[in-house]
Amino acid sequence: MLSYSGYQVVNLKPITHSFNLEKITTRFSRTKPTDIILFYRQLALLLGSGIDILTSLELLQEQTSSRQLMMALGEVISELRGGSQLSAALRKHPKLFSGTSCRLLHIGEETGNFESTLRHLADHIEKEMAATKGVKGALMYPIMAGVLTVVVVVVLITFVFPAFGELYGSMGAELPAITQILIDAGNMFKSYGVYIFMVVVAAIILGLAYARSPAGKRRWDRLILRLPLVGRVSHLKELARACRNISLLFQAGLPMTEVIRLTAQASGNKVIVESMEDVEQSMLKGEGLSQPMAKNPIFLPLMVQMVRIGEETGNLDSNLQAVAQNYEIEAEDKLKSLIGMIQPAMTITIGLVIGLIALSLTSAMYSIYGQGI
Numbered sequence: 001m002l003s004y005s006g007y008q009v010v011n012l013k014p015i016t017h018s019f020n021l022e023k024i025t026t027r028f029s030r031t032k033p034t035d036i037i038l039f040y041r042q043l044a045l046l047l048g049s050g051i052d053i054l055t056s057l058e059l060l061q062e063q064t065s066s067r068q069l070m071m072a073l074g075e076v077i078s079e080l081r082g083g084s085q086l087s088a089a090l091r092k093h094p095k096l097f098s099g100t101s102c103r104l105l106h107i108g109e110e111t112g113n114f115e116s117t118l119r120h121l122a123d124h125i126e127k128e129m130a131a132t133k134g135v136k137g138a139l140m141y142p143i144m145a146g147v148l149t150v151v152v153v154v155v156l157i158t159f160v161f162p163a164f165g166e167l168y169g170s171m172g173a174e175l176p177a178i179t180q181i182l183i184d185a186g187n188m189f190k191s192y193g194v195y196i197f198m199v200v201v202a203a204i205i206l207g208l209a210y211a212r213s214p215a216g217k218r219r220w221d222r223l224i225l226r227l228p229l230v231g232r233v234s235h236l237k238e239l240a241r242a243c244r245n246i247s248l249l250f251q252a253g254l255p256m257t258e259v260i261r262l263t264a265q266a267s268g269n270k271v272i273v274e275s276m277e278d279v280e281q282s283m284l285k286g287e288g289l290s291q292p293m294a295k296n297p298i299f300l301p302l303m304v305q306m307v308r309i310g311e312e313t314g315n316l317d318s319n320l321q322a323v324a325q326n327y328e329i330e331a332e333d334k335l336k337s338l339i340g341m342i343q344p345a346m347t348i349t350i351g352l353v354i355g356l357i358a359l360s361l362t363s364a365m366y367s368i369y370g371q372g373i
Contacts, residue, residue: 030068031066031068031069031095031096032066033125033128033129034129035064035065035066035069036069036096036097036125037122037125037126037129039060039064039069040118040119040121040122040125041118041119041122042060042063043056043057043060043118044115044116044118044119044122046059046060047114047115047118048115053080053086054077054080054081057073057076057077057080058077060073061073061074061077068095068096069096072093072096075089075092075093076089076090076093079092085106085109086105086109087102087103087105087106087108087109088102088106090102090105098265098266099262099265099266100245100248100249100262100263100265100266101121103249103254103258103262104117104120104121104248104249104252105117105118105121107252107253107254108252111253117252120248124244124248127244128241128244141339141343142339142342142343142346145346145350146346149346149349149350149353153353153357154189156186156357157182157185157186157189158186158189158190158193159186159190160186161182161183161185161186162183162186162187162190164179164183164361164364175364176360176363176364178356178359178360178363179360179361179363179364182357182360214270217270218270218271218274221269221270221271221272222270222271224269225238225269225271225298229334229338229341230338232331232334233331233334233335233338234269235298235300236327236328236330236331236334237327237328237331238267238268238269238272239272239299239300239303239323239327240323240324240325240327240328240331241266241267241324242263242267242272242276243303243320243321243323243324243327244320244321244324245259245262245263245266246259246260246263246316246317246320247316247317247318247320247321247324248317249262249263250316250317250320251317256283256289257280257283257284260276260279260280260283260289261276261277261280263276264276264277264280271298272298275296275298275299278292278296279292279293279296282295288311289307289311289316290304290307290308290311293307294308300327302323302326302327303320303323303327306319306320306322306323307319307320
């Protein structure tokens, strides 16, 4: 219409509003994995009942409780009306739909197994979520106990001990060394607490910024895998996730090089990602899957052996499912043992802190009595 009217288009830009409350709230809202699982299951149910894809998505958009997912589905519906496939439209929202999920959905569209693919994806995400939820739930008590202990100690040292220090100072008493150290620490926190807090916050911000850089991410992930007890649990969890992803993608009929690449993209550990990329490069040279895995110690012997057997027998997907279950069971057992060790250790630590504070106060009282003040 512009050209017909004699105008020449030089540049086109979308109108951007300086303040859009809906976009801001959507950006900060978070879609839970349960919302994605429910979306996949309900979409499979609606498609199976004979409802077309557009109507199904519109119904799910109205019913979802996640604002972020609702906005994404609106854009997906617009893409579908423009002639795009569902997998291509979902791929434009990587924060909600992973590359692995979109690739499997594309295969489901091509092969006609879209509904079963949706159900398999829902089951897959549900198993991963259950494993992650178990780790977070087990660590909740030690973390809360540790934070509470730190807060109590800081409050006592900052507010309680300086008051006792002023009282003892007015009496002219000579205090025991342990009491004097705690009082001096309290006075320091009281005088320079703001600066100490600012230094701690700055250190945390710098640490998080470094951890998000490629080099920092690699070192942090490597450290996590090497930690005693915790490292073994994290290692098993990462390998179990990799095994499930490889099994799911291989069962869908993808070539192994693409399977390994998508598995690497789905991993949250930089060390696992680099190891998977090395395996992919070796596979392109014709070395197979088990042979390059055997050269890297990050892949445990059970996984390598089961992959080798799966390559020989053609049962790679079922073998890796068995490995994933084995690793998840072992990780849960080790995690329970770790939590069983952490809880008594936290109790002993809290008891020692309280005992130290009580000892400093009582020793000061006895010192005053002994000096006849």
